[in-house]
Amino acid sequence: EVQLVESGGGLVQPGGSLRLSCAASGFTLSGFWMHWVRQDPGKGLVWVSRINPDGGSTTYADAVKGRFTISRDDAKNTLFLQMNSLRADDTAVYYCTRSLFGASDFWGQGTLVTVSS
Amino acid sequence: QSVLTQPPSVSAAPGQKVTISCSGSSSNIGNNYVYWYQQLPGTAPKLLIYENNKRLSGIPDRFSGSKSGTSATLGITGLQTGDEADYYCGTWDSSLSACVFGTGTKVTVL
Numbered sequence: 303e304v305q306l307v308e309s310g311g312g313l314v315q316p317g318g319s320l321r322l323s324c325a326a327s328g329f330t331l332s333g334f335w336m337h338w339v340r341q342d343p344g345k346g347l348v349w350v351s352r353i354n355p356d357g358g359s360t361t362y363a364d365a366v367k368g369r370f371t372i373s374r375d376d377a378k379n380t381l382f383l384q385m386n387s388l389r390a391d392d393t394a395v396y397y398c399t400r401s402l403f404g405a406s407d408f409w410g411q412g413t414l415v416t417v418s419s
Numbered sequence: 420q421s422v423l424t425q426p427p428s429v430s431a432a433p434g435q436k437v438t439i440s441c442s443g444s445s446s447n448i449g450n451n452y453v454y455w456y457q458q459l460p461g462t463a464p465k466l467l468i469y470e471n472n473k474r475l476s477g478i479p480d481r482f483s484g485s486k487s488g489t490s491a492t493l494g495i496t497g498l499q500t501g502d503e504a505d506y507y508c509g510t511w512d513s514s515l516s517a518c519v520f521g522t523g524t525k526v527t528v529l
Contacts, residue, residue, distance in 0.1 A: 339518075339520075346507065346520060346522055346523045347456075347464065347507055347509070347520040347523070349509075349518035352518070361516060361517070364515075397463055402469075403452075403473075404454070404469070404470070405452075405454035405469040405509070406456075406464070406509075407466045407475065409463040409464055409465070411463055
């Protein structure tokens with residue numbers, strides 16, 4: 303059974319950093335594009351970043367470019383999102399997703415990141 | 420802020436049909452596949468439709484997708500109370516080099 307389990311969210315002050323993890327099971331991470339998508343509580347979905355199957359290509363939304371870094375550890379079958387210089391408008395539930403046919407066919411349960419002083 | 424526009428809400432009685440539109444441009448819907456997601460209250464989104472009109476395995480044929488030009492449509496027939504959810508379209512935007520989602524539509528079963 304395919305599962306994605308995010309962790310690492312929490313409360314952080316503006317300007318701080320957090321590292322989100324997404325542990326995958328039931329499939330091999332290295333065979334798929336993987337994404338991070340976020341959602342402000344009560345609002346819509348916003349794409350954050352993606353990484354290709356071999357980890358050699360990454361893409362970011364303009365809002366996070368230069369501050370966030372997506373990476374993967376294939377030995378641990380885990381996806382990461384390093385978030386630096388966090389701002390209040392980064393507050394959201396962060397989902398990791400697996401991509402199949404260009405769409406996100408599996409989603410984790412999400413992890414809440416709150417940026418506040 | 421989203422580049423894909425959806426109606427905020429649609430509603431119909433049980434058993435009836437609703438359609439949800441998703442309007443974009445040539446840089447996104449016009450030249451890329453469209454996907455549709457369902458988000459039930461308090462849960463993560465779930466993929467319903469990929470590549471414009473293909474249902475993911477296990478998705479009932481009450482759900483259908485179509486695309487014409489720079490717009491796409493999700494149809495739900497035989498509406499059930501369990502269909503009450505938020506629905507989002509999504510695609511790739513070639514100009515932004517980014518995935519984009521629609522503004523979301525809340526479906527209410529009267």
